[in-house]
Amino acid sequence: MSSARQLVVAGGLYLGGCCFSMAFAQGPAVAGSPLTTAALPEMVVTATKTGVDPASVPFTVHSVDATEIQRQPQPYLTNIGELIRDLPGVSVGQVYPLGPPWIQLRGTGYFVGRTIYVVDGLPLLEPIVSTTIHPNDVERIDVVLGPSSALYGPNASGGVVNVITRRGAPGMGATGAIAYGSFDTWRPQASVGGGSGDMDYYLSYSGDISNGYPFNPVSAGIELWDLGQRQYLPSATLTDAAYEKHHVSTSLGWRNAQGASVRLAANYMNADQDAGQPNRTITDDGDQLITSLTAEVPVADTAIVRFRGGYQYFNRPSTNTGGLTLDGARNLVLNSTPTLSGLWGPRTFIPLELQTDLFLGDNNILTGGVFFSHLDDNRSNRSAATGQLLSKSSWKTDNLAFYLQNQTFLLDDRLSLVAGLRHDSWKYYDIFDSGSTNRTPPDVSKHYTTYRGGARFQVNDQLALRGSAGTAFWPGATIWFFQNLSTGMTWREANPNLDPEKTWMVDLGADMQFPTTGAQLGLTAYYGKITDMVSYRYDENPDLPGGSIIRTQNLGGAEIYGLEILGTQPITEHLSFRASLTLNRSRIEDTGTLDGNQLRNAPDYHGSIGFQYLNPTLVNADLRLRFSDSRYYDDENTDLPYFLMDAYETLDLKVWRDWKVAKDLTLTTSLSAINLLDQDYQLELHYVAPGRYLEGQVALHYAF
Template sequence: MNSRSTLLAPASAALLQAVLGASPLAAQASDTSIVPLNEINVTGSGLPTEVLNSPSSVTVVNNEEISRVPPSSVAQLLRDVPGVRVTESGIERLRIRGESSQRVAIMIDGQRISDHTTYGTPILISPTEIERIEVVRGPSSVVSGNRAIGGVVNIITKRGADTPVEVTASAGYLGANDGYRASASIAGTVENFDYRLSYSQSDLGDRETPNGPLVPSGSEDRDINAFLGYRFGNHYIGARAQDYDLSADVYTGDPAFDISLPKRDLRKYSLFYEGENLTPWMSLLKLDAYTQTIDRQFRNDITFPAGPFSMNVLSMSDDEQTTRGIKAVANLEFAAGHRTVVGLEYEDDNLQTRKNTTTSMMPAFGPQSVSTSFADASIETSSLFAQHEATFGRLTGTVGVRYYNVSSNLGSYSQNGVAQPGQSNSDDRWLGSAGLVYRLTDDAVLRANISQGYTYPSLSQLFLTSTGGGGTLIGNPNLKPETATNYELGARIDRGSIVLDAALFYTRSKDYITAIGTGIPRQSIYQNVNSVDSWGMELAAEFDPGWQNGIRPYLSVANVNREFTYANGFTTRDSGTPDWTGVAGLRADWTAGGVGGTWDLFVRSESRATERNDAGVVVEETGGWGTLNLRGSVDLTDYAGLTFELGNLFDKSYRPIDQIEGPGRYLSVFLTTRF
């Protein structure tokens, strides 16, 4: 272990000792705590476990918390989770502990959304369809599979309702983009059947900033979901269908550089079976299968100087990505104090892509150059995994292992109508994890965790030649997977009047895939050349000091340090990741005249950030920033409620690194009714 990680144990113990030394208070924390440690999660260990007792760094955003926030997007629901940052490139994506969205697994009901672009995995679901979200920070590929070096976001969707018929409608204004979102659903349970049918739509205009609108930067989405389930005895079967359409414009700040995503659509169908307590030693058997198709269109139009002329490059890409997967998981309990999860997964991921690039001189000079290509490539991934948990008194230990077998193939590839040779790549390996949780008291634990992460190259990185931004990226069929090993120490407390979740981590990653110049201007090829050391801390806490009106201070903060080592040996800590990110505020419940609700006054901030390339040259640099915000809710009746957010109250101009300029002062307000 790196010497930095040896600092984790005493620091964690000192933190816990300081908190445990505080005198207990009679006041109780609200159910809307930012750290719901009594929530059950499965993503962290593969077994149903309270967050308090999980060996991993886990945060659960539950339905209560989701309902208190104007539903602008899924990413915005997670932006205050420690270590999570939202990036914007037309479509919002998530980074965890500084890792790019390409290294973060995004799942819907445990089924991964695969992606083969250089931008990373988008979140293709409406926020109004979500029951809860489980976020695991740090490498966790043993339980969660491929692309989980940075972490995992597992989105659990809504099913039926407690009554035969429940109708919900929501509509509101989103001031940051002068847009709206509206949704409606009907759900219920009739005898052994439960069902849900829902529709959601949003239309967001250009981002409104203190310096004027960012043109273009708008987006639209539309989501239709249908679910049907049937329970008989201790068996449950269900089917779900989703039809999601998304389009967006990417703000570049350069009128000579235009990027748009006319289509990023998802069609998904899934079936599952859940059997509970089928035998005295099998508490759960779950089988699921799904097929999903993602249609993606990409348009890139750039003009740049070329001697006495200007050169225009118009690139178009039309992709169809089809993924089929099956998964079987069993939870076993052969003896008291012992639990085991075993499972197998198979995924067949196919990509067909058509690209067209037209290059012309301006003013018109000579003929246009037109380049076309077609590729049909696929990845097959098979894996087996098991994780065992054993409890001995106050100590609970877990150990897990996963075996991967991956093969990829470029079935057909042609450039300008000329067939190119086929290519292939494969990998197989074992990954492991181990964790300890020591229960000091019924409401306080210490934990330690070692986990490994794994990211297999995308089909674009392996086989495809892509043009964008005036440059060309060439795939490399000899790439190796990226891997990471993570070490953590942490402490959790849930005493009613104080809730705390703290972690210290160190992660060593290697074989990072990046684009390296070939010596030809504006041409690069993917290579495994970079390594990264990451270390830092995460803290989420809420405290009820017994103040009048139940006001509670809270804090959610992360310190992430990353040291890049490039192919040429140059090392820098200017990795483009802010050292500090977080939110701190005061909140409370309120009642007046028979009406109640919540309010939340908070500051969201980031420290300055700098990114240097392998020559030590600054690529991007931003200053630190902070905004004051007010969020709240009003429970109008038992069946109707209002949520609102006043963002950036002082209309501060700011730009987080790797994002567009932040919104100026704005108001978002939503009305939800249920009957």
Template sequence: MEIEVGTAAPAGRLPTGKRGRLKAFLLATTMAGLALLANQPAGLAQQATDGGKAGQGDGQAANGMVLDPISVQGVVGGTEGYVATRSAVGTKVETPLIEIPQTISVVTRKELDQRAVQDFAGAVAYSPGIAVVDYPGGPGAPDFSMRGFRDFNLFGIYRDGLRAGFNNYDTNFEPYGLERVDVVKGPSSVLFGQTSPGGVVNLTTKRPTAKPLHEIQLQTGSFDRRQAAFDFGGPVDGDGKVLYRLTGLGRLSDTQVDHAPDDRLYIAPAVTFKPTDKTKMTLLASYQKLKMSGAEQSIPRNALDQIGTDLFFGVPGYSDWKVQNTSVGYEIEHEISPNWTVHQNARYMHSRVNFVSAFSTAWPVEVVDGRYYPVGVQDRPKSTNTYLLDTNVQGKMTTGPVSHTILAGVDYGYYSGKEQRRNSLNALVVDIFNPTYPATDFTYADPWVNGKSNLTQIGAYIQDQLRYENWILTLSGRQDWVVDKEIDNLSSSFQTARDKHFTGRAGIGYVFDNGIAPYASYATSFQPATGTYAPERGGGTFEPTTGTQYEVGVKYQPNGWNSFISASFYHITQQNVTTNDPVFSGYAVQEGEIRSRGIELEGKMELTEEASLIASYAFVDAEITKDNPAVGSTASSVGLRPKGIPRHMASAWGDYTFKSGPLTGLGLGVGARYVGTSKNAGNTETIPDYTLVDAAVRYDLGALRSELEGASVALNVSNLTDKKYYSAGFYDNTVLYGNRRQILATLKYSW
């Protein structure tokens, strides 16, 4: 690593955006979409023959169109039903899942709909090996762990094959705007660059459809929820060379926490142009406006019996997390020859964040005198810009009896963020027995953060998927160059860190004719680490952490059955982890290590035309294997479990739709999720295990009368038994309350 230090000119404060009007915007966009449909050429708004499921693929198709043999990364679209058999994420080339030497779980659009998924945590709730911190009303993008390793600052979340961002507080994700979710387990740096050893999650947004698609949805439910959404798509011209998609959602809602909103506006237009049979271009854009609570909601464990799940540890109407996020991008695919195509995927994203965070001023975090919780606030506005570009060429060739699928490309990422932070000098005292929230005029200290971050990443990668008879060998390699420049306007200085790292993957599998495919693989990863060495050690920033995984498993795609079953065993070691400097107090060195090993089982099956079943189990044995005691202490973390990592997780969801008889049109779903015990950072406290039950009832109103064809109603309940449960908190002696029971009623009309 090379370090540069210099000076920089001061920067100004960030602008503050105007507050939009959610209802007016939603009404305007809805009317615009309806007007667009009304002006389509005759015949284009005809009813889809599959009962309102136009545009959904069949497992071998994406976005309602027949896929080319080679397809751009991350763009495999919706799958009809629960079972996906292909992915373009694990290899950046659309590949049958059974041929990829890595565990990948896919959540389809049908599953998202039938479970009425409302957030990222709900989307992956039935996927093994991933644990999300439930944070009702809380700020920021999801905080989760995979295979025992925490993903944060969006290292592990990708959207349409490109990183979703670089900071947790810049954005969030709207499940209604997604076509599918691919959960890729284990080190994936060889294709995506800097990532956690646990894996990545790719969110594929909805794409233009070749068949007309029209849907309007109204939803209400717990916590005064009011939501409306629409999804329109289809061809614009008679030849089908121009396709469109317009998806929108608006929500005004409270949450289980008093004074904590969950308001959202989302609009996502998309257009696909196919000027020739060899060229296809899709333009993608989205705008999202969010308002949620900015309160930290750290609950002291010794006050759990006194504090209800609705108590707000913030300043009503003041401590909020407000985000406006706009993104525009495109995907281009051009066939150079019958066997070679070039792809380019790009996105620009701008975010404006108005964030007033509320936190406990007591340390350690506690209820003072048995009833008072002192709350301070931090004003932390931020403005960010992100540029992402991925260009690659994909092709097929043969060398004797061996066929090859070649991938070679270069990707580029640039992130620029301005941020200021200042803490209040005074506090609001919340009486936990009488939370009246007296008016408080906060005065602020001078900013303690005022700076800018510039991060640039360039990666060059190459991959070969070799096939000989039933054998598949996958070889991948990548070189990354990362430059991180941190500008401090308070001291008029800057520091530049330069890193470069090589990662690779090798995997081999054999696909038997009966659909059984054993495999083995080796993969590596790297992830930047923050912090500096003691001045006596020369100062300087840390090297990236590195990850190594060995995985063996078997996948089963039985002939004649629409199902996919997988089992895997993995062993991951993360090195260069920061730990206490054994000589210089208050500093850290990179002598730590974490080891995680475990088992994952998953099955997704459509047993009959009426019945579907998904089930999973994960065992995660994560342990700190190297650690230094602090200066003057003999206490080491060796042998302890990392914070918030459950050892056991299991889930099952079953769904049945009556296709004949007096109950025709009725659909029933029920599921259970078990999350085992976990520990706080010091392993001094145990977070109890819990089981949550979910249920769904829906009815196709068209089964009653033909005039109601396309209309349906649904009732979904998450945490049916209203189980009270917790996640590990931000501090060693705190927890976060989980989501209480939520009831959602949905009216949908498709034509």
């Protein structure tokens, strides 16, 4: 196997194979600084799951590494979505502080079913579980754009977001930090990591405690109430909605000189969040856990065998009340009597995968694998007054898949061809729903086959051309199939007849480098279709004033096309420029009255413009202008405030400096300002951005 084939690049930005760093000009850095990352270990390329040079991959792949994450302005909502929102093809919506980041890829809009979230190569139970991972514990995030079910299974219509968690490395040392920000927000942090011989280790704690903000303003609830949307006022925040979350991350790894390795990683979060009303809580002592075990064994020079296995746990208790309403005289009335104790969980998810890479000579890699997962899902509601069980839903889901992929290198490795397919089958069983006429419906089985392929040609040292095509599917959320719920303020109607949603997409791209100026430019055009599109809506409940009913349906489909642009340009030794722009058009079709509507949460344009100044002897600074066109909350394109979320721009800044205190001791001070111009805009429906957020941090790093 040639050395070129063995090369694995970690970190940086892979734009369809052209590798350049999200961190702009790297510049010199103080050794041992918390804002300096040790050399990253080898990784399996997310786009193909094989250990090849990312520059040989025909798919559009971006990566943000730990160095760039630490240099970004520190947001108020700390989650993985904020770390990748500057990438082309990536649009991020947000809800409340403990809510999931809504990561929408390549105009596919609905982020729960059309984006797959992965941690250390294993899929997550669902997007909200990603909040278990704190940004401090992220080594790198890879984003693969375009349908990717052929490698990762359901929900990969727009692509894959793969979070690689931190691990120890020689010289990492120990860090202690404390940050204080707006809304009385405290963020303590401590970590230690290192490596010696064949072993490496990492252990960290990150806290996030805040008095919060009125993320669901009463004024918004009243406005929607007057417009006939009465289901949003009851949950409005009367006072700042305080929250706290505590993260622990650990990793232990071993690798020998022959390339065999084993790694065990665990990430845990405990969280609380009130709802800004007496007796009402969104999360009351909730627990989340993500673990993974990864093993890799080379077999001579002919193969590599990889095993990945994990265990995920999610449990979020909550307490509901009657909340806020308006009486006939338009007086605000609060019913703070606890009515419902909800339990979202316990939910356990076990993914397992065995994969083999066969090196068929110097120019061909054949990858085959089998994937299995088991989900045990439970949800229940009890009377807050008596403890009586009011509703219970539970089910189990097994997913079994087989996949095969081949990558061939021709013309002295200038041409790379990739083709792969995967067959998934899944079974829903042990189904129970107390609200259904038939509480124990029969088992349900489904199956689907997907493919993905592409080609990349390195024309010369300055230009590479690439193209790919692929399909994806989404079976729909299981709760939509089986749960009928008529307790609390949010009811559900089951729809067991939902068909799996299908997506196909093609793209063409070019990666260019300009040696004279140091500029780099990537362009990708894409076109795709969604059929049997799954859609949900919140309808007002006529039997419960202020309540809502969630209903789901299959729509005809959607047409998606657009252009992604990303460029960087060094300006001086210390100053660099970066810009990304996505032009996208996602429109519903073949549905009658909804034809021509914008796909929900799929803005027609979004992007960012940034300057980074890196001068460790003076000061470092990162300035970013981020912008997005307007977007709708629903596929019906309801023309009401908050349902139509207006276009916005936000200006973010971070300034930091490393101070050498002693030979192995570095003090780092930083100041972040998010939304400098204090713009008012919606994150999702009536959830409003908190406004200007300022945070100062002091960190002390000891290198050993």
